[in-house]
Amino acid sequence: MPWLHSLLNQAPEIALFLSLAGGYWVGKFHFGKFQLGGVAGSLLVACVISQVGISIDSGVKSVLFALFIYAVGYESGPQFFRSLGRQSLREIAMAAVLALSGLATVVVLARMFGLDKGLAAGIAAGGLTQSAIIGTASAAIAKLGLAADEVQHLQANVAVGYAVTYIFGSFGAIIMCVNVLPWLTGRGIRDDAIEAQAALLAGSAVYGVGEQPALSDLVGRLFRIEQGGGQTIGKIEADGTITIERVKRNGATVGVGPGLALQAQDIVLVVGRRAGVVACAERLGPELPASDDMAITMVTRDIAIANKDFADQTIEQIRQATAGALRHGIYVVAVNRAGTALPLVPDTKIAAGDVVTLYGTAEDVQRAAKLVGTLILPSDKTDFVFHGLGLVVGLAIGLLVVRLGAIPLTLGSGGGALLSGLAFGWYRSRHVAIGNMPTAASTLLRDLGLAGFVAVVGLQSGRQAVTTIATSGVSIFLIGVAVTILPLLLTMLVGRYVLRYGNTAIFAGALAGSRSANPAFGEVLDKAGNSIPTVPFAITYALANVFLTLLGPLVVALA
Structure with a gap:
């Protein structure tokens, strides 16, 4: 369809938003207890659309992901910094277990199937969705002392292995974190997220949009004075549980003060704690359903x-x-x-x-x-000065490179934006007069940023992955499936039975971060309905960016 190819290349944003619309539509379907979800659906639909042949700038992907990960960090900054310490040892262990099991899986399968160092490293990069492995592995290959054409061939195979396995690397992590993990623990992500949030809120109830308690703690009632005549307002309010806000006498409101003595037939508006207001009927007189000129805000x-x-x-x-x-x-x-x-x-x-x-x-x-x-004051405005600076700081941090010997280590734009979001979120919790970001705005950044990011990945890589599978057979793809599934499964078992994770929402966040699996984390957040999984994710994600990046030269050395 040349006309469609021409249209989507003239306006690749159409392909992006078509992937989002189609992905969220597909993600709504249930297959038994399994549901694809909007993020995985966007990735799948984008892969289908990519077969037309689309060119979309990688800068779009970077911007969308930076928005997503910054918003995640901003929401979780206060909890993250409180959680650091000995209580983070489980997350450190999880990130280490996944990295080591990922390395072992790649090396064993590469030797079993006779894969060269380039393909093995590419499969590690795609199957573990850690693009930085491409760079560290390619640099390690260049130092092997091989002929130039052989080095070029191996480095090209890194890209081939990555292209074939990256799509399922993202998709498989979603399945493991969102579907398999709750099955293993026997508990739902949403239920455990609500339970953990209730503990954080010290027993306070959390209500969604349009929800409110049937029995509010603070209420207002009207009473007609009968047995309460002669009492002063100060005496009635002495216990501190109620306040008389308005008094009407002989059809006109009168000034309210502690020394005002109530008279029979006065109508009073009482506001306060439910128990105290309800008890007023015995002290004052009968309750009235309504009275003119007695409403206050x-x-x-x-x-x-x-x-x-x-x-x-x-x-x-x-x-x-x-x-x-x-x-x-x-x-x-x-x-x-x-x-x-x-x-x-x-x-x-x-x-x-x-x-x-x-x-x-x-x-x-x-x-x-x-x-x-x-x-x-409540506001629906976002403080773009504060958050624009936060993103600038995060992206600048992502440019920094630290070398461990010959291995370059960097947080990248995603890791930098996450770190900045955490810091700016913590700072805002201490200085609440600045840095406002309404919940709706933060939710939009998270949802659009992540779904848009994976859609761009699908549009860029989907066609190449399908072509490579068609020409090279499915063996590389299936090996990539094993590299995606086995380390996650082993880490899941260690987390469940050795590290003793009891809360599935926290467990899922830690597991997704251990694999630096951003699409999976997005789906975990969506299932949770709150930010509970974010703190363990932030800790393991930061560690995974280091641990998994180091796998590049290790795979080249051992495969």
Whole structure:
């Protein structure tokens, strides 16, 4: 179809977005318990479209992947830095096990099937989806002291092995991490992700878009005063669980203050904790369904604690220090430190930079904010100054090269963007007035970045892979399948029975990172529905970039 070839080469972006649309459509289909998912679907559809013959700039792939991995790092920065230490030994072990098992698998199969050093290294690069192996292996081949034509032949075979095996290297990792791993553990990624998030949130419930609790902790009710006549507002509010926000007497609202004595037939609006408000019926009188001119607007706002008087104080100490007029009408909904909820118990100690969520009228919250710290106004705007700088820093870090002997080691643009995202995410957790990125924006960067990245990979490599399989037979492809599956399977068993991973979401993130399997990680995130798998992924991914890159010269030496 020459017209289609001409069209897609004039506008390769059409092929890219067609791959995304078709991939996510294909990814919705269920085959028993197996579902391909949008990322793997995009890769598959892109391979099909690539048969037309498409040229698409590699810069597009780099940009999309940088956006994806930066957003992932930004979301997980606070948790990542808290997780470093002895508790990361499991992730270090996992990355080492996968690299060693990958090396052993490639070397054994290369000797069994008589593969030359170039093909073996290319299969390692494609089957383990670590493109840096191409560079380190090619450099090692050049130092073997062979004739120039032989060196050129072996280096060309590196590219052939990579082209044939890379597609399944990406696809197979998705299957192992998203489908096989939950089967092995007997637990779902989504269920375990929710469980782990609940533990991080100190028991606080997490609600999705359009969800809310049927029994809210903070409520407002109208009462008509009968048995409560003669009591002052200050006395009624003494226990701190309720606030009388409005009083209507003889059809007109009156000023509210601690010394105001309520009279029979007054209508009052009571706001506060559910238990305290419900108990008001016995103290005040019957509840009313509605009354004109009694509606007020309540707000929920986050405030970063900056007042040094509150730092290193317990919740109980702060409560006592702010009793009276300052705390009137203010209810603490939650306290978060670096994205993690703190338990709202009396002995919890508050630190500078913690974020407290307050509920009350706009005037009351504003009054409290002036004393507590910086009010964080909700916004749907992204701070492009902050995040643009973050990407610049990450991409610059990716350009750095450190040589281990003759072996060049580099994080690359992906590793640099991940590291920068982690650092900028952590910094933002300490300085919440800058660096805003709404959840919807972050989700778009992750989904579009990853799916677009794998679609470009499919468009660039799909045709070459099919052609090579057709001319060279399927043996290289099948060896690549083994190199993809066996190290993942062995690492999975070690993680399950030796390292004792209990949470499948955390396990899946660590496994995907150990293989630097970005498409698989994207699908794990999609299944999890939250960022729980990201911290173990970030640790093992950073290690895998080093360990797997070192496999190039080792395969050349041993194959």
